[in-house]
Amino acid sequence: MATNQWWASESFWRKTAIWVTGGSLIVLILLTVDTLPQIAAGSKRVPAYSTINFRIEYKYDDSRHAQVPVIGMKEPLFGKELSEQDAEALVKLGKLTTQSKNCMNCHTLLGNGAYYAPDLTKSWLDPNWGTKELREDQMVEFIKNPSDKLHNSMGRRMPKLGVTDEEARGVVAFLKWMSSIDTNGFPYNFKPIEQED
């Protein structure tokens, strides 16, 4: 058997490996350069933090065959309109709280994390919070003192994590802002809290 064929030579495959790897990496970098501005806060897909001043809904879009977030009329969180800067500070507090309380090892955010508790991507829009009037206060109260609240029929409960009032408000702001991100229709078939038609 001839062993000096080009397809059986080390140098051919070494060069192939180098070119394929380098090429793939360059394409990934170019795509990253294209993607990052499209997901910057304030872009079309990832709205500005001050979106928490507005009503957010999740509606079916016929052309995309998926639900998309729709930003509506003014509806400030906790009844107080915030500047872009203050809104970012509040969402930042919330995001930092979700990280330092290790939320992601029970919940999923944008579908990533652990599977012991519900996905938080659209939790701001969840009908579980009752009515839109009660929602904000219910969420803050739940995050601060979850132990004795009704969760489900199975006895699985969120633990009390020492979240302060301000941190809980931050978390709610973060969750409201996250629900405005265009996630290409994930989660599918979500049934949101009461919406305008």
Next chain:
Amino acid sequence: MAATIGKLDSANLNGGQKLAVKYFITAMVLFGAQVLFGLISGLQYLKPDLFYEVLDFNVNRMVHINAMIVWLLYGFLGSVYWILEDEAQHEVVGLKLGNLIFWVLTAAVAVVVLVFLFVQVGPGKESSIWLINEGREYIEAPRWADIGIVVSVLTFFYNVAATFSKGRYTGIGGVLLLDLLALFGIYLAGMFYTTNISIDQYWWWWVIHLWVEATWEVMVACTMAYALMKVLGVRRKIVEIWLYIEVALMFGSGILGIGHHYFWIGTPEYWFTIGGFFSALEPIPLVAMVVHAIFDAGANKIKNSNHPTMAWLIAHAFGNFFGAGVWGFMHTLPQINLYTHGTQWSASHGHFAFFGAYATINIAYFYIAMQQWRGKVWMAGDQIGNGWKWKWSIGLLNLGMVGMVMAMLVSGYVQSQIERAIEGSTWAGYFAAQAHPWFVQGMWWREIFGVMFAVGFVLLVWDLMTVGKHETRSMVEAKSAE
């Protein structure tokens, strides 16, 4: 320097190998921690009040997955030190520094675990991320530890690079070095805070995906290549050509395969096409690896010098293909992933892939190490007691894993059907699925097979400590059947 056959003697090891066995022993301890905390987390699905507000699910699960990441990395670092002097034909450069770094890194790991267990959470400030917990799945280690890890791996990289430079560069050595550079460089992508969760997860996947579906795969392809030469006696030219082919296929599919994580995090729709297409290609290198391993084993009539290692290498080839390849592909296309993303499907795939691709080859190296450590002792056929311990442990570990994987897949089907497709992922929909008898049944079977896995682990520890102990025959070096 032929020491007594069957006696554990560090004189049987070269400098790099002495350091390697430290990494291996620590890896086994962390493997044990992974199993223990996995069992507790699994039990909490069934008995939610267990350790409630003492050791909650998020803590147990964090320790479970972090112990895994660290023990697998320790296994890789150990494997590299194991082969280094032999591959480079030169003793490890900067070995003292390497030893020091081992202790520093291990102390840091211990502190991180203690903080995870006893401090658990902090206030919503950046100081919590620096000192307690970063709160990002898989890379929870606080920032101070990140910096320690970077310093450690730089030292490690220096050891490896300097040794190859002063000795000789082989094909395996060259690929290994470039892969290590990429592996460590990518870690930096996970070391910053941002409030924008889309950007956060974009870079987070650079670390997680480009590790486990690219650089780690190439890392084990290197150690596999070396192991096949040593255990089966395959010619270097053959394993190195295969290695280059695998690198081309692995990076060619895996780097852009990252797109399958960019379907739902806010990123543009073109990632559907890129992610779907390239991740559909990802199983191909894994098929190639199976073909390679089986062909080489067949060509050498499966005559090998270390039966447990060979068995675990075969388990690696198949586990990598089924766990990473098939199980990954099953739910990677966006049309399916819309329903399976973030369900027990992911857990099923995660368990199968990490075990099949990485745990297996580390265990193969542990057996290579024990054989050498006991003075190149006989570990082929007709072992004392017919090798019942290694045979039972590989059986129980693999069967336990496959059982867990299947059980979680059943639960995953129930979850994606009820929670996702029908109920639409609301709170109520989530719990409707979690409380469904089919889902719960899956969780019970997972725990039962988890116990089987744990028994296999105990047997593995026992076997590693005793294999070859009373053996009087020497190993017969594997010869190529050219």
